[in-house]
Amino acid sequence: MKRFILIFLFSLSCSKDKECVIILNKEEVKENYYFYFRPNLNYLPNSQANSLGSPGLNANYASGKVSKELFDQYNIGDEYCF
Numbered sequence: 080m081k082r083f084i085l086i087f088l089f090s091l092s093c094s095k096d097k098e099c100v101i102i103l104n105k106e107e108v109k110e111n112y113y114f115y116f117r118p119n120l121n122y123l124p125n126s127q128a129n130s131l132g133s134p135g136l137n138a139n140y141a142s143g144k145v146s147k148e149l150f151d152q153y154n155i156g157d158e159y160c161f
């Protein structure tokens with residue numbers, strides 16, 4: 080029974096919820112690649128609010144830095160989970 084409890088607790092500590100967003104804009108800045116999206120305002124573990132210069136985007140949007148490969152793989156309007 081102790082072994083079962085330890086395995087159960089270990090599996091809970093390793094589980095990680097994914098956050099999914101819709102990409103509203105993409106931007107390359109000095110060889111850095113960003114997706115812009117509307118964050119879930121109750122939960123911002125991996126994203127930060129921004130003051131953006133892009134048209135139509137403001138501080139209610141968040142961004143996430145991604146690799147060039149991910150940047151090229153996704154388009155505006157796609158769902159991106161991390």
